[in-house]
Amino acid sequence: MPWVSLLILVPLAAAVVLGVLPARERRAARGVALIGSLATLAISIIVVALFDRDMAVMQQVDHLDWIPAAGVSWDVGVDGISLWLVLLTTVIFTLGTIAACQRLPERRGPAFLALIMLAQAALLGLFTAGDLILFYVFWEFMLIPFALLIWNWGGDDRRGTGMIFVVYTMAGSLLMLVAIIATALTAMDATGELSFLIRDMQGVAFGEATSTLLLAGFLIAFAIKIPLWPFHGWLPRAYSQAPIVVTILLAAVMSKAGVYGLLRIGVPVFPEGIGNLLIPVAILALIGIVYGSLLAWRAPTMRLLVGYSSVAHLGFIVLGIIVIDRMAAQGAVLQMINHGIVAAAAFAVVMMISRGTGTGDMDRLGGLAKGAPRLAVAFLFVTMAALALPGSNAFVGEFFILGGVFDQYAWMAVIAMLGVIYAAVYMLRMYQGTMNGPVRGVTDDGRAAEMGARDAIILVPLILMMVWIALWPGSLVGATRASTDLALAPAQVAEGRPVEQIGVLPARAAMTPATDPAERP
Amino acid sequence: MNAGAALTLYVMAAVTVAAIVLAVVPLPASARRLPEAIGIAGIVATLAITVTQWGERQVAFNGELRIDRFGLLMTWVIMIAALATLLLGWGEPAAAGRRREFTGLVLAAATGMMLTVMSGDLITLFIGIELLSVSLYILCAMEVARERSLESGLKYLITGSIGTALLVYGFALLYGVTGTTSLAGIATRLDSVGGLASDPLLIAAIVLIVVALGFKASAVPFHMWTPDVYQGAPTPVTAFMGTGTKAAAMGAFLLLFTGATSQASGDWRGLIGALAVATMVVGNVGALLQDNVKRMLAWSSIAQAGYLLIGVAVGTTAGAEALIYYLFAYVAMTLAAFAIVILREREVEDGDQLTAMAGYGRARPWAGVVMTLAMVSLAGFPPFAGFVGKFLLFGSAVDAGMTWLAIVGAVASVISVVYYLRVVIVMWGPPADDRSTVRRLRVPPAVAAVAVTGAVAIVGLAIAAQPMLDVCADAARALIIP
């Protein structure tokens, strides 16, 4: 069975079914959405079960020519970098669908679910695409469902927000499209064949200047999507204005698209270019860590707080990838999953508090632990994971990211540690500000916000996943090793890193150097 | 003399004349739709003939007419546009009482467009362009009771006449440089005489031809008539101008530059590239603040002309291939969008205003989906035809070492997202209170057919891109005169 293709097609089919359902068929819509998401989850579990941990390259590949004349194909598969992201996507979307079904918008509920399914299909496609054009297709296409969700069900400023979200992201990604084309055409000079398959481009020696230029094109898109400071302008708006379920999906899954692209394409395809852009990108990531932390500290609402904290957290992940260190990169892959889980849980808590109290304003809340002790416990879990308390799942990732970074550039790790300290400050501000102190902002001690069974269905699985990763991160990291080593190796060689730091030595002698596209007639 | 090769032209000319004659002759009420029926039959016959003619080049009228894959495929674009225009005009209340001339004039314009893309000679090319222009002047002004229709006609005519004069002058200079009006002859002479490729007079000719054709294709800064004329003209005519004229102008560009003067490509690549850049940027920026959908689509057609010009500017067959593919996509997207506008126009007063679209997606979800598809595809979102086209165009630019064109195109596309998606937002948003369902008509099947076919094509052209591209590649190769 082409499981990986099914992974994309099943939610797509569910979206189509939901799209043609009349708006009043809310029960049927819930059923279709739940079946669709659970089926996707099941398929992703099959994919994980069939996964061969020792294989570095893409596996379970489904290949179908789409536009052979232009070298474009439907090429999907999984490898160690994408495997857990796929599972994260299906899990988070299942939970998101459940949350959406529990409180389906009054207006056009089926359409809401249809768009969520569409977004899931796009994200799964993005994480499995082995063809650059296909990657781009999903990268862009994902904007449509998210934008429509914001426009139709978002907050007061939904129109401008959705527009900025789409346009800002597109500004980067259309330049990426140009870079994609340029990359393939330059690679064609070396290989003699026009192909957009990432695996065909790996190993092509672009030359340092070309490589840097092309990578810069990709980086603009990634930087906006991640978002890397100072390109995060869309994030506070989108996270504040989107329906909260959508914010969960944005923060947990979509935010991984950029860093995933960096590791999937940026590092392995342009090893010669990394060296020139390593320090600038790392500095932006470091600024983002400190800046995001400071803003999270003073953010007026919970959504903004978690949103800005995401800027900081993703800074860590970027740092982990860009320093080209095996430990840091594997830590970064793990941290993508961790951040997905933690961000989802954090926004789920925000959802419950906002719903129970009618406000997300930090200054107007306090003491909810009195009426909502179970929520307080769950929230505490989430807080500790979010501030990466040693022993939490997030710490594992952060520790190995920074360990690897420290190995290469100790000063970066030291600066990044500021973010670790600030994380404690702002996360405790959020937890204590809402849960502790005298009761404020509510008349029922916060009992309305208490975690009921319906909320627990969403939050408890997330917490269990946190515990699982905290207890045995090796179960995840074992699968990522081969692929990350392979992805990093060319860049490590190009950077002249000591041979003992390199996981696998790339065989690239067969490739002839490509000429610069500008030099061609 | 190979008269059979020119069969399409005969058919089109015959139905045109028939339709015009029938417009003058009094007809019984039962035969009211006869001109349209004849016109549609003629178009279908033309399309059928082109299929049988698909193959190596044939020449008719001593080389005045070239029946090759390029001309045939471009004929398809034009005939699709003409057919859709007839369907969109079917029962158009605004054109009531003029319907019979409408058909004849659309057919005449289509004939002119076909002649343009099939011509093998400067004179034929000129006549083709003039035939389509003159027909369109009248079509624009055809709603004589409406001041704006007349205004649009006169504006088009005045600016168009200037364009004509410049085209004549440009052709005259080209003739003066090469001593022949035959496209093949021009190519041969440029090929055989050294130093001719950078002759100042040739450059002057190229500049004037670029300007004149740029005018027809509404390239910046020769675009200024476009918004006014598109807005004022009857909407089916606007749709026709947006698609057919654009196709014919692009066909003329390809024939004259990528085809006939490819030896002098150094003279015009940068020029047309600069034109494309200006067109993409100004067109998209101009569309931003428009509140009238027709006017917005006019600006959008300017911007799209910019993307299309990339395919000319690169000067390669790959560029031509991408251009032709994108033309098909563009025609599908534009027709689908105009079909929805026409639908709304028939229901409410000022149906072409953006506010009239408010909540339309909720009132008629299928129309909302069609419009959304059209807008999203025009904005270049994957995985739709508009994206594949842009991808191919940008690819041809990068391949030709004109990456800057692709970058400007990318930046301009970002701007375009704003106004295209604004339509989507408004459509799916809450309805404006006063005009939500003023007149809810039975959906005219002809208009619906155009809309749905367009939407299907938007998706289908992307999925079946490869077969389509094979055809386009054949057509592009036929441009090169051996």
Add this chain to the structure above:
Amino acid sequence: MNVPIEAYLMLSLALLALGLVGVMRRRNPLMLLLSVELMLNAGNVSLIGFSRLWDDPSGQVFALVVMVVAAAEVVIGLGLVVAIFRSRTRLDVDEMSSMRG
């Protein structure tokens, strides 16, 4: 050819420029059409000049076609001008600007 072709071309260029100036300066729609005729004539002078230079009839054929086309455009143009300005007091194309922006 005793008069060099350049002379004819310069003359036609001057006519073209005159026509353009007319188009820009005159607000009477009829004068705009007249100025366009000047420009078309400029083209014709070049065409026939080149026809003479190359000793080739195509240029003259082209010029004749242009004359016919000019006639057709004038017919439509005058019809439009009449239709629009019959009811107005001033012959001013600048008044014809209800659509803009």
Add this chain to the structure above:
Amino acid sequence: MGEKITFAVAAIGALGFGTGVVFFRDAFRAAVSLIGTLLSVALLFIVLLAPFAAAVQVIVYAGAIVVMFLFVIAYLGERGEVTTPDRLDRWQVIGWLGVIGLGAFGAVAVLDSSSAPAEAAPATTDVGTPASIGDAFLSDHLLAFEVTSLILLVAAVGAVILARSAAQGEGGR
């Protein structure tokens, strides 16, 4: 020599009358001035050994077209030249700059060109005779000839449509 003098006369006539077309305030005078230009150009055609084109120029252009203009001018009556201030005055500068630039560019192009045919044009030729033109129209340019008729047909239809509207307007008022 005679050719040069004729050219000079025709050129001065064409430009002089052309200036009149552009600058005469009165539409009637401008239209008459156009006749002068057209006749001057016809004279040039004769110099260029294109008698048939010259004849058509005189008959069709100067005769038919300008007469039509005069009719319309007469029909629309004495509306006079517009005297309100020109809102586009400041744009005129741009226009003039453009014209000057265009002229300079054209002059350079014309004078720098080296694209003339290898052998000089013959002193006499019969390409411009009605017979050879007719021959060209019926052989190499048959299609142009045929389609031109279509343009005229369309123009006629257009005239009818617009005229009918004019008639309706007349009746309605």
Add this chain to the structure above:
Amino acid sequence: MATALAWIVLVVPLISGIVLAGWPGEPPHAVTRLLGIGSILISFALSVAVFVGLLGNAADDRSFTSSAFEWISIAGTDVDLSILVDPLSVMMMLIITGVGFLIHLYSAEYMERDRDYRRFFASMNLFVFSMLLLVLAGNFFFLIVGWAFVGLASYLLIGFWYERPAAVAAAKKAFVINVIGDVGLVLAAFLILRELGTLDYGEAFAGASGLGANSGTVLAICLLLFVGAAAKSAQVPLHTWLPDAMEGPTPVSALIHAATMVTAGVYLIVRCHAFFDLSWLAGDIVAVVGAITLLMAATVALQQVDIKRVLAWSTVSQVGYMIMAVGLGAYASGMFMLMAHAFYKAALFLAAGVVIHALHDEQSLDRMGGLRKYLRVAYFGMGAGCLAIAGVPGFAGFFAKDDVLASALNGGAIGVFCWVVGIIGAFLTALYMFRLLFRAFFGPEPAGGYQPAPHPSRWWMSVPVVVLGILSIVGGWLQLPFGWTEISDWLLPVTGEGPAIVEPTHATEVVTIIVSVVMALGGIGLAWWLFGADPERRIRLAAIARGPRAVMDDAWRFDEAYDDVFVEPGREMADVMLTRVEPAGPQGIITGTVAFVRGAARLVRSSQSGMVRAYAFWMVLGIALAGIVAALIAAGGS
């Protein structure tokens, strides 16, 4: 066998904590007690069994590691979930579970009337588990995990009464400062990982010498480790959280903020002595910091009115002694004092708790006096503790402090300095502790007497106070001057014998004993003169040295300085970021672009004037521009 038991010791409190935390609703107190206290009792019993088991082995056969599973393997670094059972960790286990059990017992009564009885015990059990993980961890990674978990438990228990803003703020402060310590520890681990390629204790310590004595790397490792230690053990300048931590319930203060957690820094240095042995500079820095801390804290303790705060500052000071000792290389002395301190400080806190409980949460010394009549048990506990801490011969504190100081005198010039500071500290200790004793238990009752009368504690609370009081006396007899060195011998396999190890000699012991006894008695005497003999005297003398005393009262104004230097500027910077930089920068990219494009769009629209002649202008201009472009291209091309 030993390791298997140790695993159980570790896991039992965790399980009971999870069960308590996850219990739906509030279980009966009996259940809570059974789970909460019983689990610690089991752990204590098994710890004793481990200890006995190790005693049966030869001295060089008392170190065992046990790995549960390969927790992660990443880029050539393997981290196992492993424990290390050796004399040091066993000693810590005994203290943690032993003192922990007593305090749990005490809490059963102390927290009886609290709404969140279950939550309290769940948190306490979590703490015991975390502390055990800290001391049992077999590698740096899990050391850090335990280290952070005790911080978390401390946070939870300081902020146990979460409705009180002061408690919440104190909890946050403790947590954040502890995170700073964690960061130091993590960086140290990174450095070790980078230089030695391992996080495992055994491999790291074995390879330490390869880094070279007194090398920069070793110094950096040691100082980073010490950042962690200082944060956890409340050493200057990271001590400010501990006094505030008294916002937590008193048993918490006794267990976490006196007996066990705050001494983790001492444990850490002893555990990592392999590094400290290699860098004399690092050791001296540690010792001097300890010395400064002990003196500074003692002066502050003199001024406190809150009974718990006196004890808190006393804890800071006492831990300063230990840090000083281990910094100098007197590892065994430091560990000995750690143990003794656990006994007497716990006794002091629990006795104070009895007082507070009896006076219905009254903590101010100003409203105490003459309590010995009412609270005999507390008086015993407090008295024993005071005698011990003051260093009165025969009590635990005497032997421990004497051991530390006697060692210090052998520690070179820095050692002598430390000895002097320590002696002064001993005098101050005696003074402030007996001030507390005299003001609370002697003298007249506060104006108006006690309403209602202080009630004595029941056995739940009494037994631990008495037991710990007794331990404060006998606990010191494990290591006596002049040769009876049970603690040193026990720890010998861990600390080893090397040039860096400092131990007392007979001569130093004699000198130290004489001087320190004089100092202690002097301090007690002064306290009696000031506070005991005539309660009015201190009021009469209140004007003396008002300025310096105000500074001491404000704890040398560290908090204010931190506010001025770090917190406020940071907050201001963040506010500037939020209100200025963000709108101008990241948001400015958006708003600026939007404004720019909008302006361009307006320009394009305004050029579209609707007048056809204007279009002609543009066309003409366009032709000219096209000509220029074409000419330029042609010129460039040729």
